[in-house]
Amino acid sequence: MxxxxxxxxxxxxxxxxxxxxxxxxxxxxxxxxxxxxxxxxxxxxxxxxxxxxxxxxxxxxxxxxxxxxxxxxxxxxxxxxxxxxxxxxxxxxxxxxxxxxxxxxxxxxxxxxxxxxxxxxxxxxxxxxxxxxxxxxxxxxxxxxxxxxxxxxxxxxxxxxxxxxxxxxxxxxxxxxxxxxxxxxxxxxxxxxxxxxxxxxxxxxxxxxxxxxxxxxxxxxxxxxxxxxxxxxxxxxxxxxxxLLKSPAEIQLMQQSAKIASEAFVEVMKFSKPQVNEAHLWAKMDFECRLRGAEFLAYPPVVAGGARANIIHYITNNQVIAGGEMVLMDAGCEFHGYASDITRTWPVSGHFTEPQRKLYNATLRVQEACIRMCTTEFSLDDIYNHMLVLLAAELTQLGIISPDCSYDQRLNLARQFCPHHVSHYLGMDVHDTSSVSRKIKLQPNMVVTVEPGIYIPEDNYKVSLEFRGMGIRIEDNILVTETEPVNLSASCPKRVEDIESIMSNR
CATH class of the missing domain: 3.40.350.10 (Creatinase/prolidase N-terminal domain)
Structure with missing residues (x-):
């Protein structure tokens, strides 16, 4: 009974x-x-x-x-x-x-x-x-x-x-x-x-x-x-x-969530122009995601123009972005209960300056190397530790970190230029399954983010003037498999040439 x-x-x-x-x-x-x-x-x-x-x-x-x-x-x-x-x-x-x-x-x-x-x-x-x-x-x-x-x-x-x-x-x-x-x-x-x-x-x-x-x-x-x-x-x-482990049906929903957000990012890039208000880019992202079937944005987005990109969780989103500045947008949508979480950084004028290009490509190289590590051999903490090594090398190459610094000093400086972790689990919540340690090895059917950044405040006088005030983050959503990692947000442009091409056809 x-x-x-x-x-x-x-x-x-x-x-x-x-x-x-x-x-x-x-x-x-x-x-x-x-x-x-x-x-x-x-x-x-x-x-x-x-x-x-x-x-x-x-x-x-x-x-x-x-x-x-x-x-x-x-x-x-x-x-x-x-x-x-x-x-x-x-x-x-x-x-x-x-x-x-x-x-x-x-x-x-x-x-x-x-x-x-x-x-x-x-x-x-x-x-x-x-x-x-x-x-x-x-x-x-x-x-x-x-x-x-x-x-x-x-x-x-x-x-x-x-x-x-x-x-x-x-x-x-x-x-x-x-x-x-x-x-x-x-x-x-x-x-x-x-x-x-x-x-x-x-x-x-x-x-x-x-x-x-x-x-x-x-x-x-x-x-x-x-x-x-x-x-x-x-x-x-x-x-x-x-x-933590997604079923085939969940993976399909997450693929669609990332696809919707990626397409919306393209439209927001096209909509960008000098003197655009951050709030208008936010509204455009929300509109384009909903237009494609998402219920709403997965979290209050970061839309940070110029030096405001150095505020990691900047969500005020009410300033005008001047010509010559970049905008960092961290946004995603929720599609039938499953979130995407993507970050892109681009110049509102449509073309990167040479210093912007250098710092952006350094960030991109680090991100792509970290994505390749999203396999069952590594944990998220392993990827984070390797990110610091890569960042330190890139920043040294750019002259932002002195080559005279010791190995440990370079790693400590890399932590200052990127004060957040490189990854978190993704799923029904944006910061999904937060009680699960980032020390465990990745497993097939996990979905994670990869999001290195370089942040140089305007008042960091130890850095060359050409780089001051820049904040760059690049983030994708990665499915772990038995073999190679799958980038669910691969359709969201992130190469300098692709971004400039999109914006030249506005």
């Missing part, structure tokens, strides 16, 4: 057959639900309402119910492997909340973005929802067998009038393929019942950084302090290890 069935018997309430995990009932229900969907609507694109985006059997564009189920199975297997051999522990409960709506002021929300881990395991896009996964060591350690339950906002005609349709419990089941679905108001009752019927279970939950403050404070913290379970584990670290 499942927990859901037991709960219904225990509560003595007449609830909808939707919540009884019975193969016959569920089959009958799935026959009726599609007929209701056109009347009811969903809180996110679905095959029934957006056939141009979502294919039959997909939860989100490109990702099927089967893939989401496999992800949950992988999570269960990974978790249970941690407790392998501990006969006293048989039950495992995973709690993964969604994000909630955040408001600028009363009734005016910021654009909603779903909690990444929640989205990864079920594909449900609505706020104030929660995914529960139940598993038993005796059944699941090799197969990942589990029961999945979604708790979602209740259908509410008054609220939907203002905020748009909600899927409701019935729609959530139909969309995602989870085993059962409830209204969010049932979370507390469900957890109380689970806790009363299970002893010494492992609770898997991101307790160190709660995603949904209300659920945490009002409901989950009580479960955490209950004496009936001995073990509390952070599920986020397991989630990120799984997200």
């Amino acid at each position: 499942t927990t859901v069935t037991m709960m219904l018997l225990y509560s003595g309430k007449q609830l909808s057959p939707l919540f009884i995990k019975s193969a016959g009932v569920k089959k009958s229900l799935m026959t009726v639900l599609p007929l209701l969907s056109s009347i009811r609507g969903f809180g996110q694109p679905a095959a029934q309402t957006h056939p141009h985006l979502v294919a039959e059997g997909e939860v989100t564009p490109g990702l099927t119910k089967k893939e989401f189920h496999q992800r949950r199975c992988s999570l269960v297997r990974s978790a249970l492997e941690t407790f392998k051999g501990m006969k006293s522990v048989n039950d495992h409960l995973f709690i993964i909340p969604s994000a909630t709506t955040v408001y600028m002021i009363n009734e005016i929300p910021y654009p909603f973005r779903q909690n990444t881990d929640f989205l990864y395991f079920c594909g449900f896009q609505e706020p104030d929802s929660l995914l529960l996964i139940e598993a038993k060591t005796s059944k699941s350690v090799s197969t990942g067998e589990h029961e999945s339950h979604l708790f979602v906002p209740r259908k509410d005609a008054a609220k939907e009038l203002w905020d748009g349709p909600r899927s409701g419990a019935a729609g959530a089941m139909e969309l995602t393929g989870v085993d059962t679905a409830f209204n969010s108001g049932e979370i507390e009752k469900y957890l109380q019942f689970y806790n009363s019927k299970h002893k010494d279970f492992v609770l898997w939950y991101n307790h160190s950084k709660p995603v949904h403050t209300d659920f945490h404070n009002r409901i989950i913290s009580q479960l955490m302090h209950d004496h009936r379970h001995k073990y509390l584990e952070n599920v986020s670290e397991l989630c990120q290890r799984l997200r």
Whole structure:
């Protein structure tokens, strides 16, 4: 008997057959639900309402119910492997909340973005929802067998009038393929019942950084302090290890995200001219990405003209770029949940000056050498350390670092001219899987960035005047394979000749 069935018997309430995990009932229900969907609507694109985006059997564009189920199975297997051999522990409960709506002021929300881990395991896009996964060591350690339950906002005609349709419990089941679905108001009752019927279970939950403050404070913290379970584990670290390796479907989405951003960069380069406002380049990038199917930019872009490029995370983007200056743009888009992250630097006049060309080509040579290292032989930290050696050599060749400096001094100066790491993991988040060490060797199906830079502030009087005030970064998105690295953003021009050719045809 499942927990859901037991709960219904225990509560003595007449609830909808939707919540009884019975193969016959569920089959009958799935026959009726599609007929209701056109009347009811969903809180996110679905095959029934957006056939141009979502294919039959997909939860989100490109990702099927089967893939989401496999992800949950992988999570269960990974978790249970941690407790392998501990006969006293048989039950495992995973709690993964969604994000909630955040408001600028009363009734005016910021654009909603779903909690990444929640989205990864079920594909449900609505706020104030929660995914529960139940598993038993005796059944699941090799197969990942589990029961999945979604708790979602209740259908509410008054609220939907203002905020748009909600899927409701019935729609959530139909969309995602989870085993059962409830209204969010049932979370507390469900957890109380689970806790009363299970002893010494492992609770898997991101307790160190709660995603949904209300659920945490009002409901989950009580479960955490209950004496009936001995073990509390952070599920986020397991989630990120799984997200680190991309499936073929994820790689296709990331390829498209990089392609969209690359094409948009070309249009922004063409749009550039002396005295252009940084804000206009930002707007052009946003427009071109959305025009090609991206939902929005993946992060606030850096659009830094002239010496402002030396501010690594400059996002003010409100200055005019003078003729003769370069602009450094760090931007990417989010395409059906997957981010791109590209940086290009180019002269708004259309032609590099000789000092700009020298410093730019030095950066490009370092970047291309680092891209070649994106293989299973190296870690991101290995690539970073080699970048410092290469940068030191290039800067010495340009006379920016004195040849009289010792090897260690040159490396220290290279760190000053490039104060950030050369790479990070990329995926559903821009700085993806941040809990995963950059010391581990790269593996096939990882996607990483490669982004060396050279930054010379205007007041660095130790450097020749011709280079002062320049900031250059070049960044691409790289897929690690069994053999050679694949540059997903290769269509975004970065050779001096290609950039100048594009801009000469404006």
